[in-house]
Amino acid sequence: SNRLPLIAGNWKMNNNHLEAIALVQKLAFALEDKDYDNAEVVVLPPFTDLRSVQTLVDGDKLRIGYGAQDLSAHEKGAHTGEVSGSMLAKLECSYVLVGHSERREHHAEDDALVNTKAKAAFGNGVVPIVCVGEGLQVRKAGNQVEHVLGQVDGALKDITAEQAEKLVIAYEPVWAIGTGEVATPEDAQEVCSAIRTRLAELYSPEVAGAVRLLYGGSVKGDNAASIMGQDDVDGALVGGASLKADDFVKIIRFGD
Numbered sequence: 001s002n003r004l005p006l007i008a009g010n011w012k013m014n015n016n017h018l019e020a021i022a023l024v025q026k027l028a029f030a031l032e033d034k035d036y037d038n039a040e041v042v043v044l045p046p047f048t049d050l051r052s053v054q055t056l057v058d059g060d061k062l063r064i065g066y067g068a069q070d071l072s073a074h075e076k077g078a079h080t081g082e083v084s085g086s087m088l089a090k091l092e093c094s095y096v097l098v099g100h101s102e103r104r105e106h107h108a109e110d111d112a113l114v115n116t117k118a119k120a121a122f123g124n125g126v127v128p129i130v131c132v133g134e135g136l137q138v139r140k141a142g143n144q145v146e147h148v149l150g151q152v153d154g155a156l157k158d159i160t161a162e163q164a165e166k167l168v169i170a171y172e173p174v175w176a177i178g179t180g181e182v183a184t185p186e187d188a189q190e191v192c193s194a195i196r197t198r199l200a201e202l203y204s205p206e207v208a209g210a211v212r213l214l215y216g217g218s219v220k221g222d223n224a225a226s227i228m229g230q231d232d233v234d235g236a237l238v239g240g241a242s243l244k245a246d247d248f249v250k251i252i253r254f255g256d
């Protein structure tokens, strides 16, 4: 395909703003004078790091992109503790995660809220990386495709074709997140291919062909190539292995 692979590092609640600068510098250094045109590289730090990362990326003209891990469903006002899409846009965030399984599980985010947040992101010119994925019970019952397509339908309600073609969807089987348990490349391909078919039904084959589908869940340097080698897997959402520059670079350079 002509989709540029996207490798996104979800730092979760790790790294203060000083540690963030150090990690992005290490990453830039490790990637320097190496050709990584084969992938787009993005880090997703905590909110409190974003301004520092922006200043570093701008100042040193780094090719590393950045985004946030969540945004508010609201535009502004009396929402103590929340951060709006327009605030992220002002920091020139390219992406924002929406509906990560940890948000769904521990912060009661359902498909309707994920949909509202995805629209809030698009409304501010920030591309949502919509996360979907089944838990262990659903997988054991063999209902993963049906489950994930339900989440996709819910997340994309009222999202236009123009918006959808910029979208990124991350398939992250919950049983494979931070557990060391990794889906097989065939598992990842099965669900990603079903998502792409659904996008063609909801929009058009052109939109379906443009959307990047990431796999997430215990991606490491040694399994990255086989997972991203699948036809419908266009990159990775990486948690644990994005916290060390060397580990993350191994994933970014998966084609070598």
Ligand code: 2PG
Residues within 6 Å of the ligand: 010, 100, 172, 176, 177, 178, 179, 216, 217, 218, 219, 237, 238, 239, 240, 241
């Ligand atoms: C997750 C994944 C990727 P890990 O929680 O989504 O972000 O984390 O790679 O540590 O399994």
